[in-house]
Amino acid sequence: MTAAPITSICCIGAGYVGGPTMAVIADQCPDVRVTVVDINQTRIDAWNDDDLSKLPVYEPGLDAVVGRARGRNLFFSTAVDEAIAAADMVFISVNTPTKTKGLGAGQASDLRWVEACARQVAKSATGHTIVVEKSTLPVRTAEAVKAILFASEQSGDGVQRSFAMLSNPEFLAEGTAIPDLELPDRVLIGGENPEAIDALASLYGRWVPQERILRTNLWSSELSKLTANAFLAQRISSINSVGALCEVTGADVREVAKAIGTDSRIGPKFLQAGPGFGGSCFQKDILNLVYLCRHFGLPDVADYWESVVHLNSWQQHRIARTVVQKLFGTVTGKRLAVLGFAFKADTNDTREAPAIRIAKDLLEEGAQLAIHDPKVNADQIARDLQLPASTEPDVESGPKGAALSGEGTWWPSENIASALKGADAVIILTEWNHYRELDWTALAPLMRQPAWVFDARSVVTPADVQSAGLRLWRVGEGQP
Ligand code: NAD
Numbered sequence: 001m002t003a004a005p006i007t008s009i010c011c012i013g014a015g016y017v018g019g020p021t022m023a024v025i026a027d028q029c030p031d032v033r034v035t036v037v038d039i040n041q042t043r044i045d046a047w048n049d050d051d052l053s054k055l056p057v058y059e060p061g062l063d064a065v066v067g068r069a070r071g072r073n074l075f076f077s078t079a080v081d082e083a084i085a086a087a088d089m090v091f092i093s094v095n096t097p098t099k100t101k102g103l104g105a106g107q108a109s110d111l112r113w114v115e116a117c118a119r120q121v122a123k124s125a126t127g128h129t130i131v132v133e134k135s136t137l138p139v140r141t142a143e144a145v146k147a148i149l150f151a152s153e154q155s156g157d158g159v160q161r162s163f164a165m166l167s168n169p170e171f172l173a174e175g176t177a178i179p180d181l182e183l184p185d186r187v188l189i190g191g192e193n194p195e196a197i198d199a200l201a202s203l204y205g206r207w208v209p210q211e212r213i214l215r216t217n218l219w220s221s222e223l224s225k226l227t228a229n230a231f232l233a234q235r236i237s238s239i240n241s242v243g244a245l246c247e248v249t250g251a252d253v254r255e256v257a258k259a260i261g262t263d264s265r266i267g268p269k270f271l272q273a274g275p276g277f278g279g280s281c282f283q284k285d286i287l288n289l290v291y292l293c294r295h296f297g298l299p300d301v302a303d304y305w306e307s308v309v310h311l312n313s314w315q316q317h318r319i320a321r322t323v324v325q326k327l328f329g330t331v332t333g334k335r336l337a338v339l340g341f342a343f344k345a346d347t348n349d350t351r352e353a354p355a356i357r358i359a360k361d362l363l364e365e366g367a368q369l370a371i372h373d374p375k376v377n378a379d380q381i382a383r384d385l386q387l388p389a390s391t392e393p394d395v396e397s398g399p400k401g402a403a404l405s406g407e408g409t410w411w412p413s414e415n416i417a418s419a420l421k422g423a424d425a426v427i428i429l430t431e432w433n434h435y436r437e438l439d440w441t442a443l444a445p446l447m448r449q450p451a452w453v454f455d456a457r458s459v460v461t462p463a464d465v466q467s468a469g470l471r472l473w474r475v476g477e478g479q480p
């Protein structure tokens with residue numbers, strides 16, 4: 001029996017995954033009605049904004065995709081129940097952050113939003129509905145979702161409903177979400193019901209080659225997502241650990257990464273040393289894996305994965321410590337320019353950004369930070385640092401107010417030259433392309449000498465910085 005074609009999709013959650021993923025599905029399948037729903041009215045309003053530069057998620061290419069499909073077969077709405085009722089297929093794409101209290105606090109995923117979705121689907125669905133886990137979830141979450149859904153099949157409220165359950169984790173990376181979705185390495189579909197699997201596979205099959213559509217059981221699919229993120233994060237902690245060793249031995253981590261990455265068994269990707277991984281998922285997903293390992297009686301496996309997260313925090317504190325040490329052991333009252341606040345280039349997302357921990361450490365030391373990022377706004381930075389912005393102090397008359405008493409302060413800097421004015425150091429924390437092309441000869445005279453450039457992302461050309469008379473620290477670079 002062939003699967004009935006999907007004509008109407010609902011996606012619950014209009015975030016960094018739900019928005020771009022559904023926009024691409026709608027773009028590729030113009031005959032399928034795709035409705036993305038969210039409880040956050042502000043977010044939905046932003047998705048519906050006529051000005052495509054105001055979409056709530058910044059992703060290169062997303063505006064064009066949304067521009068083509070929105071209003072044709074792509075809709076953003078807060079009418080959750082109506083969209084579920086009309087759909088043949090419902091994607092659950094809500095947030096699954098780490099629990100902050102209760103059982104498993106600090107490690108387990110908080111599944112309250114997923115459970116709320118399952119209950120809402122159970123209540124509002126009509127006819128046969130394929131429910132797809134798109135959120136990243138602990139292994140065997142589908143069991144709980146299924147239990148809630150299948151209980152409603154017999155609810156006796158007079159509505160005919162039945163369900164099939166699939167896991168279809170998302171592998172897009174922020175900043176490259178559109179190409180990742182348009183040409184994925186693979187699409188993973190886990191499930192028990194062959195017709196439901198076929199229905200989802202034929203949707204993706206409109207633009208993804210069949211050999212890239214992998215089919216597994218539900219639990220392999222859920223676990224593969226956590227494992228993929230754990231492996232990627234592990235490579236970053238590995239290269240950052242080697243970078244620290246390079247710094248004290250005279251080796252250069254870029255050379256080491258190239259030398260090992262040319263081994264086809266290792267490969268060149270994810271070997272970029274930096275300020276540690278950020279983003280909403282790597283840390284959360286590894287901690288979730290750690291929790292599961294402990295739960296299933298595998299404490300040594302749990303310790304192994306937990307060390308990846310420990311090394312990452314250590315790297316972030318180490319960079320802040322290096323700045324303080326190089327600046328004669330104190331940054332109290334000193335102006336420092338922080339270039340980049342997003343967790344990586346080409347996104348406005350700051351969740352778990354390395355800049356947060358590094359800036360907090362420097363503020364704790366009493367620094368005055370001028371923070372520049374082309375896509376992150378000042379309100380977001382204030383929320384992340386849990387500290388309101390100050391007004392920019394006048395370089396000539398020196399610190400005022402809190403800064404005078406040695407407290408750390410920060411202010412948003414619209415342009416790079418004003419961030420550097422009077423600064424003792426520049427700290428580059430996000431690899432925005434723009435930072436690769438800075439004119440150091442013009443910028444150096446604005447700074448207080450002797451001045452430093454701390455390049456945690458390997459974006460500057462060392463000769464340009466040094467010939468401008470600036471001192472340079474680059475992550476993972478030892479002095480030969
Ligand atoms: P997000 O926080 O950006 O978006 C989640 C959205 O869900 C929010 O807008 C929230 O208001 C909405 N929501 C929560 N409960 C709801 C409910 N009951 N009804 C309607 N809307 C509801 O999260 P995200 O970054 O899009 O991540 C979503 C999931 O995808 C997570 O499990 C994450 O681990 C996974 N993931 C994220 C990425 C990424 O790059 N961000 C990549 C792959 C997988």
Ligand code: UGA
Nearest residue numbers: 170171172173174270271272274276277278279281343344
């Ligand atoms: C990551 C994965 O790459 C995606 O496959 C996955 O879907 C997603 O997590 C998720 O589950 O949320 P993302 O976090 O958006 O995607 O971005 P990455 O490109 O993986 O970067 C994560 C962090 O690692 C960034 O802070 C980045 O700067 C850092 N990184 C990455 C390095 O420090 N070095 C590298 O070589 C690569």
